[in-house]
Amino acid sequence: MQLGLIGLGRMGQIVVERTIAAGHEVVAFDLDEDAVAAAAEAGADPADSIDDFVDQLADDKRIWLMVPAGEAVDVTLEELTPHLDGDDIVVDGGNSSFEDSVRRAESCPAAYLDCGTSGGPAGAELGFSLMVGGPQWAYDELEPVFDAVATGPDGHERMGAAGSGHYVKMVHNGVEYALMQTYGEGFELLHEGRYDLDLENVASVWNNGAVIRSWLLELCEEAFREEGSDLGTVADRIEGGSTGTWTVQESLEQEVPLPLIYTALSERFGSRADDGRFSRRLANRLRYGFGRHEVPRRE
Ligand SMILES: NC(=O)C1=CN([C@@H]2O[C@H](COP(=O)(O)OP(=O)(O)OC[C@H]3O[C@@H](n4cnc5c(N)ncnc54)[C@H](O)[C@@H]3O)[C@@H](O)[C@H]2O)C=CC1
Numbered sequence: 001m002q003l004g005l006i007g008l009g010r011m012g013q014i015v016v017e018r019t020i021a022a023g024h025e026v027v028a029f030d031l032d033e034d035a036v037a038a039a040a041e042a043g044a045d046p047a048d049s050i051d052d053f054v055d056q057l058a059d060d061k062r063i064w065l066m067v068p069a070g071e072a073v074d075v076t077l078e079e080l081t082p083h084l085d086g087d088d089i090v091v092d093g094g095n096s097s098f099e100d101s102v103r104r105a106e107s108c109p110a111a112y113l114d115c116g117t118s119g120g121p122a123g124a125e126l127g128f129s130l131m132v133g134g135p136q137w138a139y140d141e142l143e144p145v146f147d148a149v150a151t152g153p154d155g156h157e158r159m160g161a162a163g164s165g166h167y168v169k170m171v172h173n174g175v176e177y178a179l180m181q182t183y184g185e186g187f188e189l190l191h192e193g194r195y196d197l198d199l200e201n202v203a204s205v206w207n208n209g210a211v212i213r214s215w216l217l218e219l220c221e222e223a224f225r226e227e228g229s230d231l232g233t234v235a236d237r238i239e240g241g242s243t244g245t246w247t248v249q250e251s252l253e254q255e256v257p258l259p260l261i262y263t264a265l266s267e268r269f270g271s272r273a274d275d276g277r278f279s280r281r282l283a284n285r286l287r288y289g290f291g292r293h294e295v296p297r298r299e
């Protein structure tokens with residue numbers, strides 16, 4: 001299959017590499033020329049503009065967007081729209097809001113798949129977990145690409161109608177916030193408490209058979225190994241926040257109480273006042289662990 005990829009950053013480059021490794025053809029475009037060059041190095045056909053990109057795609061275009069959520073998706077779709085028809089398929093693999101995805105699915109001339117993507121840059125080797133919303137025929141058509149980008153056939157599922165993929169990913173991120181918060185609180189008590197503990201050892205022993213073992217806990221272990229048991233210069237400032245905000249907004253609309261996710265989101269906003277909490281410093285470092293997001297550091 002031939003796949004057109006727009007957005008070749010941390011995540012898009014992995015989609016390129018895994019798709020090519022599975023024997024498919026990729027046409028790659030990004031505003032950043034260096035990113036296009038890196039994709040070409042991985043075996044993609046480089047495009048230097050959207051026009052060049054669509055010219056290189058065969059009829060029945062299959063296009064995957066991996067650009068930042070929000071305006072970049074709308075701008076890209078606006079440029080693609082004159083070149084699209086009902087036999088084409090567009091996948092948005094970024095962290096778009098499900099409401100934006102429903103709106104885009106209604107106005108896009110192509111079949112539109114909203115695809116929540118989880119796994120972060122570590123997915124380069126493992127593959128991602130993909131939560132897909134939109135028409136069944138388009139999902140079926142792209143199955144070989146989803147098999148390649150995900151951990152395999154079990155790493156992707158169609159969730160339901162337009163928006164459902166990004167809806168499920170939004171809730172996934174709410175859970176991610178709460179898990180980071182609870183690991184942070186536990187390690188904060190261990191750090192401040194009555195024993196002088198090596199937190200890398202604690203995380204390591206918990207990761208070996210304990211009830212609370214997980215990938216995030218492995219990333220806690222990595223953080224303590226790389227930064228030290230006191231997290232070194234990692235600041236208590238946690239960036240991000242949009243997907244958690246949408247999760248909490250939706251919980252209010254649906255009248256479903258989510259006290260843990262709400263508290264974790266509040267901690268993020270509270271962290272911007274900088275008062276030195278260990279749990280916030282660990283959450284800050286974990287966002288680097290799973291997403292390669294920049295780590296604010298203390299002076
Ligand atoms: N980093 C992570 O752990 C995860 C990220 N995501 C989502 O995936 C999407 C991409 O994330 P990353 O790869 O981390 O971001 P990134 O910042 O590393 O890469 C984004 C790329 O898009 C390009 N770009 C921006 N606007 C563009 C436009 N109008 N046309 C063409 N290219 C454009 C940029 O030049 C950049 O190369 C985002 O929606 C993000 O929220 C989803 C799951 C995990």
Ligand SMILES: O=C(CO)[C@H](O)[C@H](O)COP(=O)(O)O
Pocket residue numbers: 095117118119120173176239240241242243244287290291
């Ligand atoms: O989706 C992700 C992980 O699953 C991304 O890393 C996302 O950026 C995390 O959300 P936030 O930036 O709000 O921490």
